[in-house]
Amino acid sequence: MGQKVNPLSMRLQVHKGWVSRWFSGKRGYADWLAADIKVRDWIERRFATRATIGRIDIERSANLATITIYTAKAGVVIGRGGQGAQEIKAQVEKIIGMPVRVNIEEIKRPELSAKLVAENIARQLERRINFRRAVKMAAQNTLNAGAKGVRIQVAGRLNGAEMSRREKEIRGSVPLHTLRADVDYHLARARTPAGIIGVKVWIFKGEAAQV
Secondary structure, three states, X not given: OOOOOOHHHHOEOOOEOOOEEOOOOHHHHHHHHHHHHHHHHHHHHHOOOOOOEEEEEEEEOOOOEEEEEEEOOHHHHHOHHHHHHHHHHHHHHHHHOOOEEEEEEEOOOHHHOHHHHHHHHHHHHHOOOOHHHHHHHHHHHHXXXXXXXXXXXXXXXXXXXOOOEEEXXXXXXXXXXXXXXXXXXXXXXXXXXXXXXXXXXXXXXXXXXXX
């Protein structure tokens, strides 16, 4: 039986960092963790149809929480005249219960973000685009953007088939066991009339310097 581990968690402290950075005692830990999950869920739902959010980092100090949103379309998140950023700040302050600073960082190459690639494929599958075409185009675009390798796996009732199956597309090399390899990973779900199709994406960007 295969022993599988998330490529991101396996590389923590090697060259990957935590998306939540704070320290709490036993009493406040559960409340802060639940608030982090609520914040991420709310932001993801707000921009769910556009597949623009690559990562959300949350950092807390004694009296301030800093939310950094990495997005492929900064203008969509900021909104006209900064209205979108103000709405995010107000809602997050309600959830967290402390002053919040919102930073919005633009992702220069969305083709190198496993989350954005996986969600883009999932949205195409929901629009009933042929899965082979969607996967092959995504893999080629990722390689063209400068990745050393990409692996995409889709599983479920592909193209509305009677039986579920699993299909893979591998381009270049993706060394999952090499800790110094900078591998980005994400799992997305496409909700189709035939059922849920899982989309997994691994992107190898080259070897990273250890921290």
